[in-house]
Amino acid sequence: MILHGYFRSTASWRVRIALGLKGLEAVQASHHLRKGDQRAPDYLALNPQGLLPAFVTDDGAVLTQSLAIIEYLDEVAPQPSLLPADAVLKAKVRAVAQVVACDIHPVQNLKVLQRLRDLGLAEEQVQAWAATTIEEGLDAVDKLLADQPGPFAFGDAPTLADICIVPQLGNARRFGVDIRWPRLAALEAACLELPAFQNAVPGQQPDAE
Amino acid sequence: MILHGYFRSTASWRVRIALGLKGLEAVQASHHLRKGDQRAPDYLALNPQGLLPAFVTDDGAVLTQSLAIIEYLDEVAPQPSLLPADAVLKAKVRAVAQVVACDIHPVQNLKVLQRLRDLGLAEEQVQAWAATTIEEGLDAVDKLLADQPGPFAFGDAPTLADICIVPQLGNARRFGVDIRWPRLAALEAACLELPAFQNAVPGQQPDAE
Known part of the structure; x- marks a missing residue:
C-alpha cells in the first residue's frame, strides 16, 4: 500500500491516523504542496484532482478522497471499527x-x-x-x-x-x-x-x- | 420523516433523489436560503451549522450533512443499493x-x-x-x-x-x-x-x- 500525501496535509493526516488505528502500514510518498508537486503530470495521472491524498492498494487500485479511503480501510480491515454499528x-x-x-x-x-x-x-x-x-x-x-x-x-x-x-x-x-x-x-x-x-x-x- | 430543505439547494436535491430511489416519502419543510431562514433560531436548534438539509427520522433523530443522510437511508432501506458491493x-x-x-x-x-x-x-x-x-x-x-x-x-x-x-x-x-x-x-x-x-x-x- 502506498499513501501519497504530505506531512502538513490534514486530509493525509486523517488517513495516517486510520492506518495506525488499523495496525496497517503504507509506504509514504511525499508530494510537496507548496512547491506544487501535486500538479505534476505523474501525480495528476494518479489523481486528476491534483489534491492529496491518493492511496494505492496492494492490488494497485488508486483511491482518492480521504473519507472514501478511510471507509475503504474500515471495510477491508474491520477491527477496530471506525464507525458505530447503530x-x-x-x-x-x-x-x-x-x-x-x-x-x-x-x-x-x-x-x-x-x-x-x-x-x-x-x-x-x-x-x-x-x-x-x-x-x-x-x-x-x-x-x-x-x-x-x-x-x-x-x-x-x-x-x-x-x-x-x-x-x-x-x-x-x-x-x-x-x-x-x-x-x-x-x-x-x-x-x-x-x-x-x-x-x-x-x-x-x-x-x- | 421530515426533510428540511430548499428547492434550489443541491444538497437537499441529493436527498430528494435518494428518497425517491428508495420509494420513501418525507414531509418537505422549506427554508428560504436567500431570506436567511436557515439562520433562524429554531432551525439552528435543529442544525447548528445553519446549512440545509436536515433530516428528521420517524424516531425524531436529527441528521445533517447530505452524504451522511443518504448513507443512512441506504442502510435502513437497503434496496435498491446506492453503493456497489465491491x-x-x-x-x-x-x-x-x-x-x-x-x-x-x-x-x-x-x-x-x-x-x-x-x-x-x-x-x-x-x-x-x-x-x-x-x-x-x-x-x-x-x-x-x-x-x-x-x-x-x-x-x-x-x-x-x-x-x-x-x-x-x-x-x-x-x-x-x-x-x-x-x-x-x-x-x-x-x-x-x-x-x-x-x-x-x-x-x-x-x-x-
Whole structure:
C-alpha cells in the first residue's frame, strides 16, 4: 500500500491516523504542496484532482478522497471499527466528519487561499477567511457533540469523527485560532494518548520540515 | 420523516433523489436560503451549522450533512443499493460524490459567494470564482469516470455518484458553465429517465419560485 500525501496535509493526516488505528502500514510518498508537486503530470495521472491524498492498494487500485479511503480501510480491515454499528449514530459520526471534510477544509485549503490572494485580497483578509471558516465549522462540531459522551467524540473509542477533528485542530492552531472548545480539546487529548494519533502528527513524518 | 430543505439547494436535491430511489416519502419543510431562514433560531436548534438539509427520522433523530443522510437511508432501506458491493468500487463511488460534496459545492455555495462580495469583489469575479470551482471539479469527476461503464456513473444502476453529479450539473448551468463533458451529460440523461430523478428537480418542489 502506498499513501501519497504530505506531512502538513490534514486530509493525509486523517488517513495516517486510520492506518495506525488499523495496525496497517503504507509506504509514504511525499508530494510537496507548496512547491506544487501535486500538479505534476505523474501525480495528476494518479489523481486528476491534483489534491492529496491518493492511496494505492496492494492490488494497485488508486483511491482518492480521504473519507472514501478511510471507509475503504474500515471495510477491508474491520477491527477496530471506525464507525458505530447503530445507523443513526453512524450518520452522526459521518456528519461531524463531513463538517470538517466538506465545510471547513476545502474552503480554507492552500488552493482556495491562493485564489483569494490572486484576486488581490490582503494577507490579513486571507488569514481571517481561513480563521472564520475554521471557527464557524468547529463551533458546529462542538454543538453536534454536545449530547455525546466522551472521552472521544462519540464515546469510549475513536471514530471517523475524531480522525477528522484532531488534524483540523492542528490546522486551526496554524491559523492562530484559539481552541475555545473544551470538549474538542479534551477529545484531542484523549486521542493523543494513542500511538496511532501520536505517530500521525505532521512533525513525526519523514517529509516534515 | 421530515426533510428540511430548499428547492434550489443541491444538497437537499441529493436527498430528494435518494428518497425517491428508495420509494420513501418525507414531509418537505422549506427554508428560504436567500431570506436567511436557515439562520433562524429554531432551525439552528435543529442544525447548528445553519446549512440545509436536515433530516428528521420517524424516531425524531436529527441528521445533517447530505452524504451522511443518504448513507443512512441506504442502510435502513437497503434496496435498491446506492453503493456497489465491491470495496474498491464503493470507495470510487464515494470519492466522486465527495469531489462534488466537498470540493465543489462548499467552495461555491451561497454563503461563500456572499463572503466574497462582502470582501469587495466585483460580481463578475464572484461568478468566475463559482464557475472555475465547478469546472475544475467536474473535470476531475469526468476523468475519474473515464474507465467506468455507463449509462450511469458506475455502470447500469444509479449510485451515490449520480445523486451528487446530477444536481451539480443543474447548478453549473445556473452559473453559465458550458456542460462540456459528454460522459456527464449522458449519465444525467440516463438519470432523468427515472421518476426519482425527475421528481427531485427544483422546479417540481412545492417551494419552487
